[in-house]
Amino acid sequence: MTSTSANTAAKKDVQKLQRAIIDGLEDVKAQDIQVFDTEHITSLFERVIIASGASNRQTKALAASVRDAVRDAGFAKPRIEGEENGEWIIVDCGAAVAHIMQPVIRQYYHLEELWGDKPVKLKLGAPAPLVKASQPEAKEKAKPAKSRAGAKPAAKKVARTDDGTYVGRVGKTTDWTAKRNAAAPAAEPAAKPVRVAAKTIMKKTPAKTPIVKIPAAKKVAAKKTAAKTAAKKPAAKKTAAKKTTTRSQ
16 A cells, blocks of 8 residues: 555656646747656656757756746756757756757757657647637617607707808807907908900901912013003003194194
8 A cells, every 4th residue: 555655646746747847848938848758768767858949048048947947846956967058958857857959959869769659648838718700899889869858959050140240059149259250351252264265366366468479470461461551551642632732723
């Protein structure tokens, strides 16, 4: 009975230590966390935990987080090796050993082939609950219409008087409107631009006399006729003189 109870207590301690190491790794966002049971391979430790860090800074932060988580869980302070380099850090926690490696180093050494006969199923951090896509809610619900008994009377429209003032709801002209209208005279409407039809403009402009070109042959004929008429005029004057002399005799 004592041996069985001791075995169960030892298993619980291993599981508790395993949970503390995983929590420390998850706090600093470790990648690809895997746990292997090594009881059948060696008696030095019972768990091998492998995780990846993107850079030297992250691997060092992961090792420090695991150390603090193990101490907070009530276990002895673990021993850390390889922290100066940061490419491969080993955190020896007694019953469990954590290997924190960068992806290139992890792929090169591939410790899963050495210790990966019995992988242990893990329950990592609880995933966020899935939220179904819902229809967008109405921004504002329509307010119920008030009853006629409790409804407020509608506001009267503001009327304008002949002198330019405004009449309020009570029926009296307000002083400030009268002062504003007296101070600022009404602006005269802008004169509309007068459009002149194109036809009227064409009528006003005087028409130019057309230039008619006379052919050269017609010009010569006109000169000859003018010379003949000029030659005939003195003969007519002579005949008129003769007639006058005969009548006088």
